[in-house]
Amino acid sequence: MTWTQFTQQPRASELLYHSLRNDRLAHAYLLTGPKGAGKKQMALHLAKSLFCPEREADACGACITCRRIEGGNHPDVMFITPDGASIKIDQIRALQKEMAMRAVESHHKVYIIEHVEKMTTQAANSLLKFLEEPPAGVLALLLTEHSHAILPTILSRCQIVQFSPLSAEAIAGELRRDGVLAGMAQVASHITTNVEEAKVLSQSESFAQLRNLVIQLIQECKQRNSSALFTIHDMLQKSDKIKEELPLFLDLLILWLRDILYVQVGRHAHLINSDQQDVLQGQALVWTKAELLHGIDLVMETKNRIERNANVQLALERLVLQIQEG
Numbered sequence: 001m002t003w004t005q006f007t008q009q010p011r012a013s014e015l016l017y018h019s020l021r022n023d024r025l026a027h028a029y030l031l032t033g034p035k036g037a038g039k040k041q042m043a044l045h046l047a048k049s050l051f052c053p054e055r056e057a058d059a060c061g062a063c064i065t066c067r068r069i070e071g072g073n074h075p076d077v078m079f080i081t082p083d084g085a086s087i088k089i090d091q092i093r094a095l096q097k098e099m100a101m102r103a104v105e106s107h108h109k110v111y112i113i114e115h116v117e118k119m120t121t122q123a124a125n126s127l128l129k130f131l132e133e134p135p136a137g138v139l140a141l142l143l144t145e146h147s148h149a150i151l152p153t154i155l156s157r158c159q160i161v162q163f164s165p166l167s168a169e170a171i172a173g174e175l176r177r178d179g180v181l182a183g184m185a186q187v188a189s190h191i192t193t194n195v196e197e198a199k200v201l202s203q204s205e206s207f208a209q210l211r212n213l214v215i216q217l218i219q220e221c222k223q224r225n226s227s228a229l230f231t232i233h234d235m236l237q238k239s240d241k242i243k244e245e246l247p248l249f250l251d252l253l254i255l256w257l258r259d260i261l262y263v264q265v266g267r268h269a270h271l272i273n274s275d276q277q278d279v280l281q282g283q284a285l286v287w288t289k290a291e292l293l294h295g296i297d298l299v300m301e302t303k304n305r306i307e308r309n310a311n312v313q314l315a316l317e318r319l320v321l322q323i324q325e326g
């Protein structure tokens, strides 16, 4: 990894790289943005760039120094993560003590605090004092998904580096590089903006099973008999994780109906289930646009109903019957 490879967060990486190269790093940065946006990876890269002997203002990622930082074993780079539910004052005190000592291997010291919004009030006050009088050569990298939950006094001491959510395209690309089949990568990237979540999702067995179930159900909805209802009953009986999987199932259902619609209007390049073009093509012949739009509305309504704790079986049966009525 080099600075030029952070193509998904160009603003954040340019800001940090520019400051580093010009020797104008601030004392403290707050890296803020959604989960999975790459905040920790960039914080680590910045730390490596300060210490890596192989590259100027960048990091090779392969030398012993880079690997020690990556593994949390570098004497001048300290990590803090919540201890249980919160970051406690003892952790901040230990940090201050550590940072007050002279750097072992250069004149820099770096500390990275993850989920910095989880500091207790005492911890936050203690860190604030530390941020107000930073020791020379110490760089603070604070990471959060919830910058609104951080004390304004702390925010004002940090330079804010905003990370944006990854695009579906970027997530799908990452999944494909990880060996996920293109079709599955495409679908998973439209379910979540968190690349880690998308990875887990696309590699789980139930993901493929649930999509097959969606395809089957949509087919059966047009068969004017009870097979769609049987499929629902079967699904509820067979899976013990159905309660957790239901939101995903309904999301997949929406994406599928949307894709049939896209086939009808000829927007093949925008298909999400692009690996299932033949099946979509067949279904596009038997559904009307109005039915599809209505179907998407019904699925969203069902999602809301289930989120508000409606009976799952009744909600799904009602969904199927309403879709069949058209």
Ligand SMILES: [Zn+2]
Pocket (backbone or CB within 6 Å): 052, 053, 054, 055, 059, 060, 061, 062, 063, 064, 065, 066, 067
């Ligand atoms: Zn290196």
